[in-house]
Amino acid sequence: MVLPSYRARRLLQLHRRCNTSQFSIYHNRRNPLRSSPHLSTIADALHGQIKEDGRNVAVEVLGSVRTIRKQKWRAFLEIGDGSTVHGLQAVLSPSQAQGLSTGASVLLKGMWQASPPGKEQSHELHAEEVKVVGVADSETYPIQKKFQTPEYLRTVPHLRLRLPTQSLLTRLRSESDFLLAQYFRDRGFLRLQPPIITSSDCEGAGEVFSVRSKLPVSTAPPETQRLDVRDDVFFRKPKYLTVSSQLHLEAYMHGHPKVWTFSPTFRAEKSDTPRHVSEFWMLEVELRSQSLDEVMDIVEDMIKSLVQGLRRGSFLEELVASKVTPDRKPTQESEEEQHLVRRRWANLLKAPWPRISYRQAIEILHGSVRSGESTFDHQPSSATGLQLEHEKFVAAKVGHGQPVFVTDYPRSIKPFYMLPSSAKHDHSHKESTTAACFDLLLPDVCEVVGGSLREHRLPQLEASMLAKKGAPGSPQQGDMACKDLHDQQAHGIRSLEWYTDLRRYGSVPHGGFGFGFDRFLCYLSGIGSIKDVVPWPRHYGRCDC
Numbered sequence: 075m076v077l078p079s080y081r082a083r084r085l086l087q088l089h090r091r092c093n094t095s096q097f098s099i100y101h102n103r104r105n106p107l108r109s110s111p112h113l114s115t116i117a118d119a120l121h122g123q124i125k126e127d128g129r130n131v132a133v134e135v136l137g138s139v140r141t142i143r144k145q146k147w148r149a150f151l152e153i154g155d156g157s158t159v160h161g162l163q164a165v166l167s168p169s170q171a172q173g174l175s176t177g178a179s180v181l182l183k184g185m186w187q188a189s190p191p192g193k194e195q196s197h198e199l200h201a202e203e204v205k206v207v208g209v210a211d212s213e214t215y216p217i218q219k220k221f222q223t224p225e226y227l228r229t230v231p232h233l234r235l236r237l238p239t240q241s242l243l244t245r246l247r248s249e250s251d252f253l254l255a256q257y258f259r260d261r262g263f264l265r266l267q268p269p270i271i272t273s274s275d276c277e278g279a280g281e282v283f284s285v286r287s288k289l290p291v292s293t294a295p296p297e298t299q300r301l302d303v304r305d306d307v308f309f310r311k312p313k314y315l316t317v318s319s320q321l322h323l324e325a326y327m328h329g330h331p332k333v334w335t336f337s338p339t340f341r342a343e344k345s346d347t348p349r350h351v352s353e354f355w356m357l358e359v360e361l362r363s364q365s366l367d368e369v370m371d372i373v374e375d376m377i378k379s380l381v382q383g384l385r386r387g388s389f390l391e392e393l394v395a396s397k398v399t400p401d402r403k404p405t406q407e408s409e410e411e412q413h414l415v416r417r418r419w420a421n422l423l424k425a426p427w428p429r430i431s432y433r434q435a436i437e438i439l440h441g442s443v444r445s446g447e448s449t450f451d452h453q454p455s456s457a458t459g460l461q462l463e464h465e466k467f468v469a470a471k472v473g474h475g476q477p478v479f480v481t482d483y484p485r486s487i488k489p490f491y492m493l494p495s496s497a498k499h500d501h502s503h504k505e506s507t508t509a510a511c512f513d514l515l516l517p518d519v520c521e522v523v524g525g526s527l528r529e530h531r532l533p534q535l536e537a538s539m540l541a542k543k544g545a546p547g548s549p550q551q552g553d554m555a556c557k558d559l560h561d562q563q564a565h566g567i568r569s570l571e572w573y574t575d576l577r578r579y580g581s582v583p584h585g586g587f588g589f590g591f592d593r594f595l596c597y598l599s600g601i602g603s604i605k606d607v608v609p610w611p612r613h614y615g616r617c618d619c
Contacts, residue, residue, distance in 0.1 A: 525587025
């Protein structure tokens with residue numbers, strides 16, 4: 075028998091004799107960070123959740139110094155703790171402010187009092203005790219109050235996370251993850267964990283990352299070395315970082331009717347645009363279904379449910395507030411950004427979202443060119459797919475601010491695994507030239523979701539694989555997943571033999587989609603570059619930390 079320690083017995087006796095507040099005060103003597111009757115986050119303080127009879131309340135907060143202004147008789151400190159985009163103002167004496175600097179972590183204890191009339195913050199903390207928990211050298215601290223370009227801040231991603239907007243994005247990402255998991259759990263979907271290392275190079279054209287256990291010994295300059303994954307014997311055959319979990323989810327789907335995952339994906343595109351990074355997060359879904367409309371309905375309902383859940387919190391108002399310039403003076407640009415964010419959130423909740431076919435989208439583009447309404451750098455063509463400028467025009471013209479589904483793209487520009495449109499309703503041998511697929515286009519950001527019904531018939535799937543082998547890379551992202559077989563034709567087909575087994579042994583009609591989570595957060599937040607939304611951006615020529 076293990077006897078409780080003296081401290082445990084003493085606490086138990088006090089708990090029986092004393093009321094809860096007395097017990098808490100005794101217990102907190104051992105933890106100086108919890109000795110106040112109101113250990114608070116800044117969000118609690120600013121949102122009025124600290125209330126007591128009387129005007130002044132004892133408060134204790136732990137945060138990081140954003141700014142400090144020292145005057146002759148007093149000093150004003152603004153601190154943040156990540157719980158809100160707003161900072162908390164504290165009033166200190168000159169002696170209390172000595173040694174404080176931007177970036178330092180401080181523990182403040184004092185009275186939460188009403189601010190003088192005309193102040194932006196309704197209350198302020200009058201500090202009685204100031205403790206520096208972590209020092210920071212203000213001369214070398216990279217994050218300053220002055221304007222710093224996004225390009226510079228990307229070079230210090232480990233410190234950029236402390237910025238108010240980045241803290242807000244971190245909370246937005248966390249809450250979105252929770253809401254999405256809740257959405258699918260409530261509807262009977264299983265959340266699964268497919269592999270990151272795969273045997274199938276589905277992307278082709280050098281757009282995958284190869285996995286090696288070691289680098290070859292070479293005296294040649296790094297930029298001239300040519301790596302061949304076939305030289306690495308760790309897995310005995312070439313392996314890659316996944317560009318999509320779709321194929322593995324299809325295997326899960328044959329054991330469970332509805333499955334989903336939320337995981338990182340990797341793409342070795344040498345693109346340095348605001349829309350591309352090499353590592354990003356994808357939400358992917360597979361379910362047994364014969365209806366493309368059913369898959370699109372889930373996409374629309376999922377996104378609307380997510381936005382509604384986020385609106386119940388303070389995220390929209392905080393995103394709007396984050397558009398104010400560092401000196402807190404409204405400008406025309408900041409007001410336009412605020413209106414943009416509000417408009418985007420409102421339009422996402424309007425119903426229903428328009429749905430048009432790819433053929434209709436091409437006709438709209440051709441009509442705009444003939445009428446002189448618009449000109450494009452790339453002439454619209456049904457054979458080459460929609461370019462970014464085309465997607466933006468269609469989203470604005472058809473959606474009027476709402477998302478737009480574009481369906482039934484030509485099979486020639488889509489992946490091998492997509493079901494022909496004609497097979498949605500019958501099992502005839504007459505195959506359509508279009509695929510039962512869709513892309514969801516958002517204004518400005520464009521493609522955020524791609525999905526399709528999957529080819530569940532073995533002969534047709536094998537014929538499609540043979541027809542696609544050796545073909546040039548598809549200009550479309552499709553399901554924002556894999557699009558083509560590897561240029562090495564024999565290896566490409568053999569590496570997907572397990573995938574054809576899914577059709578060989580009792581396949582069922584099914585479909586699914588991929589949701590570009592980081593790109594969607596760009597849209598919600600009104601931030602122009604995905605590199606400023608992804609916490610640790612990896613892209614061509616850059617991989618810090």
